Amino acid sequence: MSLLIPPAARDALQAWLTHLRVIDGAAEATLRAYGADVTGWLAFLAGHLGESYGLKTLAGVPHADLRAWMAHERGRGLGARSLARALSAVRQFTGWLAEREGLDATAVLSARGPKFRRKLPRPLAESDARAMIATVAEDAAEDWIRARDEAVVTLLYGCGLRISEALGLPATAHPLPEVLRITGKGGKERLVPVLPAARAAVARYAALCPFDLTAGALFRGARGGALNPRLVARVMERARTVLGLPATATPHAMRHSFATHLLNAGGDLRAIQELLGHASLSTTQVYTAVDAARLMEVYARAHPRA
Incomplete structure (x- = not known):
């Protein structure tokens, strides 16, 4: 062509x-x-x-x-x-x-594009997000792999990282600091606070990991190479089947859950934009639509039409 x-x-x-x-x-x-x-x-x-x-x-x-x-x-x-x-x-x-x-x-x-309805993110409920973290590690045959899977999903939810950002962390990032410098899409850098639970989860994994973590990727596959994101997706697929969660419960849904739960707790939209690394506030504003959509669902269940 x-x-x-x-x-x-x-x-x-x-x-x-x-x-x-x-x-x-x-x-x-x-x-x-x-x-x-x-x-x-x-x-x-x-x-x-x-x-x-x-x-x-x-x-x-x-x-x-x-x-x-x-x-x-x-x-x-x-x-x-x-x-x-x-x-x-x-x-x-x-x-x-x-x-x-x-x-x-x-x-x-000046040309205008076709109109379309933006798909809303599908976050997990807070209880489901916590259950996902606890369940992803259940199927692993080895202790260090269980600790690894739990640490990865904890970072996705606790820090709002993309899967590529979590798996792109170098071994030198351990022990995790209180604030991580993340390079996201387009090489844009942002600072992300790291919860104690996330630091502890990564520390448990690093203590059990059988491979040298002085260089290379922080998260390793079974043979020592960098962990493939598809493996994380598969682990979450099995976990959501166990938990009875929908197919939308993916690694990226943990990032959506991070943003939605922060907003529900009164988080500032601009601050959430910075934490997620969104270039435009309009991208982050979609989470306000999620919040409103959930409110309407609750209202509809509480006040069904006759």
Whole structure:
């Protein structure tokens, strides 16, 4: 598909992705997603315009061509959420190109994406989150693996870490300090307080771990390599079956639970944003919707309609 794209547009895309990587510190997953989205857009234009377009044409694409592209994407099965992300990538790329080349990209930059309902996080109840931590360790054959699994899930819930952040901790992070410096998405750093229970859980694991923890990853697999996140997901799958919890009780749900329970306890939304490492407050505000949705569920059960 990239062979259809004019060389100037292809070079501009690569320059933009390099800018995102080097200047903005974008994560590799983000770069791959944006690269695929914009490549699809550029290839569509090559077929739609039927000519080898230049950068001025690319920046000045009218609304009609944007609508044709979006209709094409929906026609091949792209959902509203994915299309909105693709349009966001196209707008960002076009805005960068227009600024670099001194071009007018008003039509593209003012384009609106499809509306979609944002999925609400599915946190666990506080009792279920505690039960999950206690249950994940039950199936392990060895004491150190039981301690490891409990320590990982405790960090997810107690510190609101992403699974990649917890498993990315180096061995030198032990013993855990009272405040961890975490590097999250896009290389963004944040400071996260560590509860005594989390420090104690990691200390128990480190004391039992049969591998050298002076270098490498803190959390190890059975053969000594870095622990695979899929193994944590499997342990939680077994635990949620035992506990009768829904399929939404995943490692990421522990992070959602951390944020929701803090909010329920009166936590400040800005502070929770910082703890989670969200770039935008609007991302964190989804937890207020979760709180309101739960309140309505309780209300509906207490006051059923006749």
